Amino acid sequence: MLETRKVNFYYGDFHALKEINIKIPANSVTAFIGPSGCGKSTFLRLFNRMNDLIPDTRLTGECLIRGENIYHKSVDVSVLRKKTGMVFQKPNPFPKTIFENVAYGLRVDGISNRSFIADRVEQSLKSAALWDEVKDKLKKSAFELSGGQQQRLCIARALAISPSVILMDEPASALDPISTSKIEDLIHTLKKDYTIVIVTHNMQQAARISDKTGFFMLGELIEYDDTKKIFLNPSKEETQNYITGRFG
Amino acid sequence: MNKKTKQGIAFMIFRILSVAVAGILFYILGFIIYQGAGVINIEFLTSSPTNGMTAGGIFPAIVGTLCLIAGSSLFAFPLGILSAIYTSEYAGNGKVIRFVRVMTNNLAGIPSIVFGLFGMSLFVNTMGFGDSIIAGSLTLGILVLPLVIRTTEEALKAVPDSLRRGSLALGASKLQTVSRITLPIAFPNIMTGLILSIGRVSGETAPILFTVAAYFLPKLPQSMYDQVMALPYHLYVIAVSGTDLEATRPMAYGTALVLIAIVLIINVSASLIRKKLQKHA
Numbered sequence: 001m002l003e004t005r006k007v008n009f010y011y012g013d014f015h016a017l018k019e020i021n022i023k024i025p026a027n028s029v030t031a032f033i034g035p036s037g038c039g040k041s042t043f044l045r046l047f048n049r050m051n052d053l054i055p056d057t058r059l060t061g062e063c064l065i066r067g068e069n070i071y072h073k074s075v076d077v078s079v080l081r082k083k084t085g086m087v088f089q090k091p092n093p094f095p096k097t098i099f100e101n102v103a104y105g106l107r108v109d110g111i112s113n114r115s116f117i118a119d120r121v122e123q124s125l126k127s128a129a130l131w132d133e134v135k136d137k138l139k140k141s142a143f144e145l146s147g148g149q150q151q152r153l154c155i156a157r158a159l160a161i162s163p164s165v166i167l168m169d170e171p172a173s174a175l176d177p178i179s180t181s182k183i184e185d186l187i188h189t190l191k192k193d194y195t196i197v198i199v200t201h202n203m204q205q206a207a208r209i210s211d212k213t214g215f216f217m218l219g220e221l222i223e224y225d226d227t228k229k230i231f232l233n234p235s236k237e238e239t240q241n242y243i244t245g246r247f248g
Numbered sequence: 249m250n251k252k253t254k255q256g257i258a259f260m261i262f263r264i265l266s267v268a269v270a271g272i273l274f275y276i277l278g279f280i281i282y283q284g285a286g287v288i289n290i291e292f293l294t295s296s297p298t299n300g301m302t303a304g305g306i307f308p309a310i311v312g313t314l315c316l317i318a319g320s321s322l323f324a325f326p327l328g329i330l331s332a333i334y335t336s337e338y339a340g341n342g343k344v345i346r347f348v349r350v351m352t353n354n355l356a357g358i359p360s361i362v363f364g365l366f367g368m369s370l371f372v373n374t375m376g377f378g379d380s381i382i383a384g385s386l387t388l389g390i391l392v393l394p395l396v397i398r399t400t401e402e403a404l405k406a407v408p409d410s411l412r413r414g415s416l417a418l419g420a421s422k423l424q425t426v427s428r429i430t431l432p433i434a435f436p437n438i439m440t441g442l443i444l445s446i447g448r449v450s451g452e453t454a455p456i457l458f459t460v461a462a463y464f465l466p467k468l469p470q471s472m473y474d475q476v477m478a479l480p481y482h483l484y485v486i487a488v489s490g491t492d493l494e495a496t497r498p499m500a501y502g503t504a505l506v507l508i509a510i511v512l513i514i515n516v517s518a519s520l521i522r523k524k525l526q527k528h529a
Contacts (some may be wrong), residue, residue, distance in 0.1 A: 048417060055340065082419035092410040095433055105418035108428065155416070161418060 001026035001195045002047060002165065009042060009051070017043050018219045020061075024212070026164075029196045031206035031227065034216035035242070040199045042084060046166050047079050048084040052197030063166065069248065084144065089170040089209065092148035093142035093157075098134050101142045101153055105161035109164065110210065120160050127158035127193075129186050148179025168198040172205065184209050203243055207231050209232035215239045250321065280508065283307055284501030292502060296466035306503050311468055312381075312476030313510065318473065319385025320392065320449045325442060327389075328396030335397070335403045337426050348349040356394035361454040362426040363391045368458035382472040384460025391455050392445035399441025403434040436522045443518045447511045479507040 002024040009017035010019040015037045024030045032040040033209060045051045048061050049070065062069050070080055082105065093101050100107075102121040111117060121138075130152040134145070142153055150169060158166060168187075172180040187196055187209050200206050206213050207227060213222040215238070223239045234240045293304055298304035339345045367387025377383040378404040407430050453461075461481040469476045483503045486496040 050413065050417060053413070053416065078419040078421055080419075081417055086352040088410060088414065088417075090410060092414040094410070094411060094414065104415070104420075105426075108415075108418065108420040108424045157414075181385065187277060 001007075001066060003062075003067075003092065004043075005066040005156055007043075007046065007059065007063060009039075009046070010058040011054070011062075012056050016219050017046075018211070020221045022214065022221060022224055024197060026195045027193070027197065028124065028211040029191050029209055030065045030214065031210035032197070032199045032216060033242070034212045034213060035092050036201075036228060038182070038216040038218040039063045039214040040214075041169050043221075043233075044169055044197060044199050045167065047083050047165065047167055048086055050086065052077065083163050084167060085161060087107070087154050087158055087162035087166065087168040087171045090174050091147055091154050093145070093150050096142060096143070097139050098142050098153060099138040101202055102156050103131045115214040119239045121156075124156040124160040125153075125215055127159050127190065128152045129182065130156055130191075140213050146179070148175050148182060149211040151175060151179065152186065155183075155190075157188075163194065165197070168196065170201060173201060180205075203231075215242060217242070255281070256495075277508070279508075280501055283498065284503075284505035286507060287498045287502035289309065293506070298429065301464060301486055302495045302499075304491045305501075306479070306482060306506065307390045308466055308468060309479045309482040309503070310479040310506060311512070312461075312478040313507070314479075315381050315469060315472075315476055316384055316388055316445055316456065316478060317449050317514075319381055320388035321442070321446065323386055324392050324396050324445065325388035328393050329400050329438065332400035332404065336401045337424070337430065340513055352394045352397050356398065359454075360391055360452050361457075361458050364455040366390075366398075367455060369514050372459055377473065379460055379462075379471045379475045380456075381460055381469060381476055384456045384476075385472075387459045388449045388452060391446050391452065395445045395448065396441055399444065400434070400438050403437030403441065406428060406437060407433045407487045432520075434472050439518055439522050439525075441514050446486050446514050446518075447455060450507065450514075451480055453478075453484055456481060479503055479510070 002022070004020050004022050006016055007020045008015065013244060020043065032044065034040050044053065046059070047070070051057055051059070057065075059071060063071055063085070065080075068075075080193065094104060099121055101119050102124050106117050106120060113237075122135075123133065125134060130149060133149060134140075134153075138146070142150060145153060155166075167175070172183045175183065184205065187198065191211075198210065210227045212225065213227040213230040213234075213241075215222045215230065215234075217238055223234060223236045227236070229235075231241060231243055234243065285432065293305060293310065294307050295305035296308050297306065335345055335348065364387065367383060367390070371377050371380060371383035371386050375383075377386075411429055411433070412425055415429045416422070420428070456478055460475055461478045462475040463477075463485060465475060465477050481498055487493070487500040
């Protein structure tokens with residue numbers, strides 16, 4: 001589903017990602033772990049080209065979704081981003097109503113059919129396990145929701161544009177344990193319809209929710225394998241050291 | 249001296265100073281109301297000056313000032329807001345943009361009389377508008393342009409980047425992000441800048457001196473190519489260069505009071521709109 005071939009990425013002179021090759025299967029959860037600054041978030045942002053927004057950056061190698069090179073000249077970045085939803089570290093709802101937050105992606109896509117939008121908003125909120133909590137206050141500001149609800153709203157917002165891939169950049173790191181477990185349950189149910197890639201600092205979280213895990217260190221993908229294998233029997237010493245907490 | 253007493257003394261000084269500042273403002277306002285309120289009546293507000301400007305009202309000057317506020321706003325607001333959107337959302341931080349920004353700041357520091365001279369040379373003479381509302385409005389517009397640009401830029405900068413990224417990540421274009429997210433969120437703060445600039449426009453005398461203001465013109469303007477009287481210039485005239493200064497002194501305070509009232513009314517209505525907008529956000 002997602003694939004990179006010999007990807008190198010630079011911030012100015014800083015070599016942030018080194019020769020990364022990976023193949024991520026569809027309808028699975030893949031977690032990236034590694035110490036701060038190891039490049040895992042940078043790597044995640046390659047797949048919806050959010051790194052394009054950062055000035056003075058450079059990419060070599062190929063980055064493919066379903067076999068298509070997403071950095072090819074003919075690729076329309078907004079179309080790509082509609083196919084790859086993203087959830088950020090801190091919940092970032094727009095200062096609009098709950099309904100309008102979820103409808104936003106559809107509206108900027110030029111869709112104006114009211115009943116279609118209303119249906120899609122409902123579906124998305126249901127998929128994000130938020131519908132029951134907000135169905136009576138869709139016209140209220142998104143800021144009235146708790147942090148955990150806001151993050152699920154952001155997930156619903158990403159689902160509304162029917163992506164095939166969902167990228168999550170530490171989606172639960174700003175949340176309390178209960179909200180975190182709700183998000184984790186949600187990720188578990190979403191994987192049957194979506195390919196999910198999640199960056200996390202929390203190794204238990206990676207172990208709990210992911211099918212595959214990639215361990216990054218200093219811009220290199222040290223090891224990438226089934227989550228069970230990574231946590232029970234890693235083949236690299238660095239991975240072993242990291243997951244046992246010897247550094248990081 | 250221990251920490252607590254030190255802090256107490258410091259806060260006491262701050263308190264005295266802020267009360268003093270507020271006191272000065274209230275004293276000025278109170279003084280003008282006290283001196284000017286006596287002459288304010290319907291006739292003063294709705295009739296033209298008579299008897300060599302020693303009697304009658306200031307209606308033409310009120311109309312003139314409102315024309316200039318409207319004219320300069322029509323020119324400076326769209327231009328200023330659009331260029332601020334460009335410099336802060338699109339242009340990045342290259343050398344040219346930094347230079348433009350420095351120049352904008354410098355422009356804000358130029359004395360207003362210089363703008364008056366510039367307006368006279370460009371709009372009145374070269375472009376041939378003559379002394380007219382359009383020449384005065386353009387001159388005042390240029391005067392407040394840096395203020396509008398600066399405050400709009402600051403307002404846009406205050407919008408968290410996470411919201412821009414959230415919008416872009418949903419496939420919105422840059423233009424959609426600006427028009428649907430950034431600008432609406434920044435709008436209340438942009439309005440603060442617009443209010444400030446209206447205050448500036450209505451009070452400036454030097455830029456209108458050579459471009460629009462009439463010494464005495466009881467007739468109301470028929471088009472934007474006409475001259476008008478304006479409150480700040482009229483105030484100057486009846487305060488220092490009229491025919492009978494003693495007699496017109498109360499009228500000068502009355503004029504000042506009207507000028508302050510206009511700015512105040514615009515400010516209050518703008519902040520009411522602002523509050524309403526923020527509630528909707």
